[in-house]
Amino acid sequence: MPLCLTLLITGTALRQIDRIHFARHRPHAADAARLIALQRTRANNLTPLLLLAGQWMQITGWWMLAAHGPLPAVLAAAAVAVHFRHLQEISHAAVHGVLARTPRANQLLADVFAHHPLGLGPVTSRRRRHVRDHHPNATQADDPNLAELRQAGLRPHTTGLAYTTALIHPLTPRGIRGTAVGFATHLRGPGAWHRTAVPAALCAAAYAAGGWPALLCGLLIPRLLLYPQLAWMSLLAEHTWFDPDHRTGTPAQIEAGRCLRLYPHNRALAAIAATTWLPYGDLHHYAHSAHPGLRWNYLPALEQHLSPPHFTPDGLLIGTATITRRHHQALNAQATQAAHPATI
Numbered sequence: 001m002p003l004c005l006t007l008l009i010t011g012t013a014l015r016q017i018d019r020i021h022f023a024r025h026r027p028h029a030a031d032a033a034r035l036i037a038l039q040r041t042r043a044n045n046l047t048p049l050l051l052l053a054g055q056w057m058q059i060t061g062w063w064m065l066a067a068h069g070p071l072p073a074v075l076a077a078a079a080v081a082v083h084f085r086h087l088q089e090i091s092h093a094a095v096h097g098v099l100a101r102t103p104r105a106n107q108l109l110a111d112v113f114a115h116h117p118l119g120l121g122p123v124t125s126r127r128r129r130h131v132r133d134h135h136p137n138a139t140q141a142d143d144p145n146l147a148e149l150r151q152a153g154l155r156p157h158t159t160g161l162a163y164t165t166a167l168i169h170p171l172t173p174r175g176i177r178g179t180a181v182g183f184a185t186h187l188r189g190p191g192a193w194h195r196t197a198v199p200a201a202l203c204a205a206a207y208a209a210g211g212w213p214a215l216l217c218g219l220l221i222p223r224l225l226l227y228p229q230l231a232w233m234s235l236l237a238e239h240t241w242f243d244p245d246h247r248t249g250t251p252a253q254i255e256a257g258r259c260l261r262l263y264p265h266n267r268a269l270a271a272i273a274a275t276t277w278l279p280y281g282d283l284h285h286y287a288h289s290a291h292p293g294l295r296w297n298y299l300p301a302l303e304q305h306l307s308p309p310h311f312t313p314d315g316l317l318i319g320t321a322t323i324t325r326r327h328h329q330a331l332n333a334q335a336t337q338a339a340h341p342a343t344i
Contacts, residue, residue, distance in 0.1 A: 001068065007061030014054030018047035022297035029304030032291040039295050043101040052090060052113040059083050063206050063214035073217040076210075080218050081226030082276050087114040088231060089280035089296075095127045098295040116198040118223065119183040135292055139244040139258045146241055154242075156331050163328055167236070167317075170228035179228050230277040237262050237278065237316060237323055238285045242330035245310050252290040252306050259286035260311040261303075262323065269315070 022042050027034070059080055066076035093099040094110035110123045120126065129144055137143045152175070153166035169175040187196050206219040237260065245257035262283065263270040274283045281288055281296025287303040288294070294302060315322045 001065075004061045004064035007057050007064065011054040011057030011059075011061060014050045014057065018051040019297070021047045022295065026298065027301055030298075030301050031305050032294060032302055035294055035298040035302055036291075039098070039298060045100045045102065045105040048090075048094075048100045048105070048109055052087070052109060055083050055087055055090070056113065059218070060205070060209055063209035063218040065210070066213040066218045067210035073213045076214070077217040077221050077226060081222035081230060082279075084118060084222055084227035085230045085234075085277055086279045087118060088120070088227075089282050091115060091120070091123070091126075092130070092282075093280065093296060095123060095130055096292050098293060116195060117202050118227075119186040119195075119199060121182070121186045131292070135289065138255075138289065139239050139241055145235060145238075149235070149241055154327065154331065158328075158331055163331070167324060168229065168232075170232050171225060175228070176224065179224055183224075233277055233316060234282055236327065238289075240311050240326065240330070242327055243333065250290075255286055255289040256307060256309045259289050259309045260313060260323065261286050261309050262313055262316065264308070264312040266314065 021044070022039075024042070025038065062076040062079045062083075066073040090099060091110040091114035094106040094114075097103060097106050100106045100109055107123055114120060115123055115126075133142070133144050139146060149166075152169040153162055158166065165172055170179060183199075187199070203215060203219060206214045210218060239258050240260055247254050247257035262278070263273060270283060278285075281299040284296075284299035284303050286309045287299040287306060288296075290306060291302060311326065313319075313321050313323050313326065317324055
């Protein structure tokens with residue numbers, strides 16, 4: 001027990017080095033040009049390495065804790081899923097080239113610490129899909145993320161039960177099968193020996209740290225069930241997918257019409273989201289969409305400088321102005337419009 005607590009505390013401390021380094025002289029509110037200039041003076045390859053090492057050190061601590069009984073194993077499953085979600089968002093910054101100072105370091109850190117161990121596929125493919133295909137086309141017909149939502153069942157004519165099932169798609173048999181197929185596809189990709197070796201070594205490390213509880217609750221359940229659901233919830237909270245307000249003008253003005261900002265008036269829920277399922281700037285997705293070249297550390301300051309997006313929901317699931325309610329109403333409106341087209 002003392003060793004696992006030491007790993008959890010040390011990993012947390014390592015992660016703070018990157019945060020503190022980029023927080024120096026950071027303004028409360030500023031435009032993108034000023035923040036990017038500050039970001040460039042802070043860019044380095046060491047603090048991102050310590051950040052990622054801290055994540056895996058904490059994961060190892062949770063693996064060790066999982067061996068101490070059913071409740072610690074459940075806690076470990078939830079905590080490791082959150083860490084995997086964090087690794088996804090840190091590597092997202094690498095995909096945009098803003099995690100580390102050099103392109104090679106961004107690629108290497110994303111591959112070694114996130115993509116290979118989690119089976120997320122090649123970084124180059126993710127960069128092409130996300131940076132080239134998604135960002136310029138968010139919420140439009142050729143947006144691959146919108147296509148993914150529709151394939152999961154979020155389409156016009158979706159009934160209440162089907163809609164609810166689509167909200168937990170990664171936990172359904174079809175969603176689990178899709179996760180497994182995606183992971184298997186990654187293992188069969190180019191350079192298959194290390195794509196297979198890294199997950200195998202990860203399973204061995206989990207078992208060595210905490211036995212079967214660590215392997216099952218600290219790795220397999222988080223990777224195949226819990227982390228995909230957290231990532232799915234994040235995707236739902238990025239845009240007004242089915243009823244964007246199409247605008248012209250600056251990037252910020254365009255994104256204000258198709259993005260949203262969750263929990264704008266509830267600091268407690270915003271803090272919980274930012275430390276669990278919307279980490280590393282994902283809570284500020286609107287600011288990120290307006291200026292994708294900005295590191296997560298500076299998105300809150302940019303958000304203070306921008307006009308708010310047109311939809312600022314109070315919650316994801318619970319409340320009157322929620323993301324899921326908005327999506328459901330938008331899909332119903334599409335179905336009604338398709339059934340009763342306007343006549344001229």
